[in-house]
Amino acid sequence: MLCVRLAGKLRKEGRSSEALDVARKGLDKWGNNVSVNVVFGRCALDNNFSDEAKAAFEKVISLDPLNLIAIKSLGKLNFQEGNLDKAVELFEEYLFEYPGDPDIEEMLASTRQKLNALKQEARLTGQNVTYPDTERMASILAAQDSGKKESDELKSLTIEHSVSVEAEPFAEPPSESKEPSRAPRSLYDLFTSEEREELGLTAFDK
Incomplete structure (x- = not known):
């Protein structure tokens, strides 16, 4: 045109x-x-x-x-704006299609280094860490979430079991069956029927 x-x-x-x-x-x-x-x-x-x-x-x-001019230009623009994850993604895509560009190779290495430093700082300071919006990163994060969920469920079951064991009273050992008390007739007759029943007395010389 x-x-x-x-x-x-x-x-x-x-x-x-x-x-x-x-x-x-x-x-x-x-x-x-x-x-x-x-x-x-x-x-x-x-x-x-x-x-x-x-x-x-x-x-x-x-x-x-796959327009290389647009990919390269967008990579540089995202780098300038501080969108380092996106810049890395675009630089990698550009080098995949057009390997050996020393300018972009240098920019990619610099961007990765800066990104890693920022993520390390974020971990140390407790700040939220952002991740690149790629299928590979999504699968990694999904696997981590799955592992964390399983770990949390296991901890929950362990705590519930512990509480159940602590709350369950110790069962008292079964009482031994007692032999009825026996007394000679001469003593037996000294007790009333209620006392005999309470003491479980029987006369052994009936």
Whole structure:
């Protein structure tokens, strides 16, 4: 497209403001065109319009998920905004498609180092730690949650069992059957019938 070529030429000549105007006019007319969005994103970056650049590159990704210019640019923008998890994800995706880019390899290593330092600091200070929104991380967190749930259930059962044992009274040993008391007739007759019954007396010389 003519607007793409003209905007690109103006950029190379350092006429970034004019390039942005041309690219914006092209975007207004061909908003779903990948090339127009790419050149507009680049021109917006040249003029420090980060939000417009990010929106343009995200539009490119929605139209062409493997567009390396958009992936690389979004990685750098997320790094600048402090979205380190997203930056790592984008840099890794870029290097997977285009390995050996020393600039991005260096940025990826730096981003990982900074991210690890922040997470370590968060653990030490008790702050919440954020994790990258990826399928791999989701599976790891799900496994951790499952293990924690099983551990909590086991602790709960242990506590319930302990309380049950403590609350259950000790059963008294069965009392031994007592032999009825026996007395000679001469003594037996000295007790009333109620006393005999209470004492369990019987006469052994009836």
